[in-house]
Amino acid sequence: MFEVRIHGRGGQGVVTAAELLSLAAFDEGRYAQAFPSFGSERMGAPVVSFCRIDDHEIRVREPVMEPDALIVVDPTLLHQVDLFGGLGPDGFILINTAKSFDELGLGELVKGFRHERLLTAPAGELARKHTGRAVANAALLGGFAALSGLISLDAVAGAIRERFAGTVGEGNVAAAQAAHAWVVEEMRELSGAASG
Amino acid sequence: MLRQVEGSRAVAEAVALCRPEVICAYPISPQTHIVENLSQLVKSGELAPCEFVNVESELAAMSVAIGASATGARAYTATASQGLLYMTEALYNASGLGLPIVMTLANRAIGAPINIWNDHSDSMSQRDSGWIQLYAETNQEALDLHIQAFRLAEELSTPVMVCMDGFILTHAVERVEIPDQEYVDAFLPAFQPRQVLDPDEPISIGAMVGPEAFMEVKYLAHAKQMQALELIPEIAADFKDAFGRDSGGLIRAYRAEDAETIVLALGSVLGTIKDTVDELREQGVKIGIVGITSFRPFPLDAVRDALSHAERVVVLEKALAVGVGGIVSANVRMALAGIQLHGYTVIAGLGGRPITKASLRGLLADAAADRLEPLTFLDMDWDVVNRELERMGASRESGPHAENILRDVRSVAAGPV
């Protein structure tokens, strides 16, 4: 089973992100469970959502305590809430920001992880470019597809289109594709730098 | 058709497939998505003929259902927590009058203190209301149980509530198989009321009944639930024939046949317990599960048969009978009358506190080694409790409990994760 935890604030589409991820997995024939942390909905309050993906029925219902991947939609949460709790050394991290981990003050923290699995991506900017709004959730999923290989970009695009009709859907698909390409490029550079 | 949808949506679609004629509901978290979806289906014309009545309270919701059902219409409503309490009088009225209303209960804690998260205190508070209570383990079972519930209710002329854990199931997006209309139509015939308000054949419904007849009338509600003990497995078997899956029934055992320790629970927590039990089994612990689907009527015989060979039973429940302890365990004890086995009550998950595999692993290991107290509160912060008790002992004007405790645990830190 692969467990993802998504952090953000109310209004940033954190719950939708988990749903879209689950939908993408479903479209690829897998089992997926997505649910939010059930806080009282309030714009700006920290929100967490969860997604589990597996090849058989998922029975467990607890919040994701030991995620295999973290997606952070709002970097302002970084030093306020313990986002990284339970993340194993092989975990993936994808943060929505133009800054690097060092610039975010996380240089020490990420030393315990596999550096090729940790990325920051300016998903919000890509989203704004393609949809007119800096709602980064769909873009982040495109980037996450590239980073983790857990689901395909096609499945992410399909899920976005199922959930959002017309130009909103297409804009978000474009943002997801752009973020995907961005991450692929970043990963290439990282492995090139490592081996070079 | 196989779909990946929110539990609430799945239930709304299942209810719509049952061709309800009057839907009347008052919004309350976490049931809101169910009634919102149904209102959309009615307003768009997808669900027709159907009257969707926006009522002014939960008491009104159940009352509108009573009037509609008494006039021969298939009636449905949904609520949770405080809303269930607000319609309590009407619950007893509906069951006493023998009206086959079906209601979704999105299980949620009852205040004070006000809390919108999941536990079973709401449905447990109405266990004696005369309503049949069925508890869903998954969203698939939740939607399936609604289809079975209409048939059960109408065959017996008694109301049925389908309980599904609020947020945990209602707001979880997962894979479900939603049946086709023609299959549901074949499974669920049109409503044929046992009594109906009809100008062509006038009857009086709801007369006062004095001591000379009240016991007999009241007993009929019990008699119907005794019939339900037979009918529920029959309907589940028919459902399996028609739709190809196990849903419903009285209880469901998991790896219990040779178990020395059996965990008994209701609702979605069974999934987490199953994963934990699999891990423990791999370590050689002889542990199994009995999940209760039908809590009312309580399947005394089935529970007895399932538990009698075990050495101990751990009843894990999401409600507290203040002043005495467990509710489900009291019912289980009745089933085990005359049988010697260790019984442990574990109160867990109140007000939505997550029940984790980690906690369960420790708990069940203790249970298997008989290291548990008869009554345990899982993951209770006793320091916090004791500090408040000290405050109360130190001063008469100790202040409101909730605020004191929240300040103590610094509620910001007691965030979602």
Place this chain on the structure above:
Amino acid sequence: MSAPAIRFYQTGSFAVGNRLLDPEQRSVQAGEQRMNSITCGHRACQGCGEALGARYALDAAMRATNGQMIAANATGCLEVFSTPYPETSWRIPWIHSLFANAPAVSTGIAAALRVKGREDVRVVGQGGDGGTVDIGMACLSGMFERGDDVLYICYDNEAYMNTGVQRSGATPPAARTATTQAVGPEPGNVFGQGKSAPLIAMAHEIPYVATATVAELRDLEAKVATAMEIRGARYLHVFVPCPLGWGTASKDTIRIARLAKESGIFPVFEARDGEVTDVSKIRRQVPVEDYLRPQKRFAHLFKPEPRTEVIARIQAGAERNIRRFGLLGDSESGRSESGCAGADGEGGA
């Protein structure tokens, strides 16, 4: 005005059912085909105003609906005395659910009839003042707000009679009840704000609101018939004296009701869409004292010494009604000048 003016009536006996009228204009009770929706054998007190009002109202409704009608009843005197187990005196389809929910049950019945395409069948919800004005107010307001096709009839005997004469939101000032006893410096019910259910109904701007008394039973019948010509939420408030609770002679029920109207204590009117459209004028005004004296529930206003200031306050209330609703004027019934009485507090003729 809904009822035709009565030109011939026998003085001293207040007999109704004028034989010189066309059959359609006669009282429903005058015909041998009358429904007897609530038939004899019920357990109401001798002289019960509610039993009288209910019989007239429901039989009129049955005639107006061609017998296609279902009734929902709140808990209360009417429900209890009409269904003493194992008997029922109802000859119409009838359901009693709870105290607070008769309007909501009525809504449910109407919804079921609509979904089944049986809108030819009409719905009457009914209850006493307690079940309507107090515990049933939320459900009543909800039904009004949705405009459900229900005629709701309140039989107002101004207290919780069935449970032993306790005070309700409809209990008038100074009245003795079991919970507003005639003791202490201010005996009887306090002078509160009152709660006019007809005005509340009008505030919802429902198509038809009317008040009536059991002193003018033809008027009551006519108003029920009018109400049944209309679709949507309708409200009828009927003043029904209670000999037991009010301490009046059982033979005086109709007379007391007439005095309530003629003193201005109980305005009789009709309203459409939130505005008063017709008023039944006071024929010959009487001082409130004439109304209060025959009732033991007001005995403490006269003995051991007359409480003139309390009586004066009650009189002032009656005068206010007269002014607001235009209850005095030509002997012909007519419109009050300003229509809706009450929105700005100053209304009335």
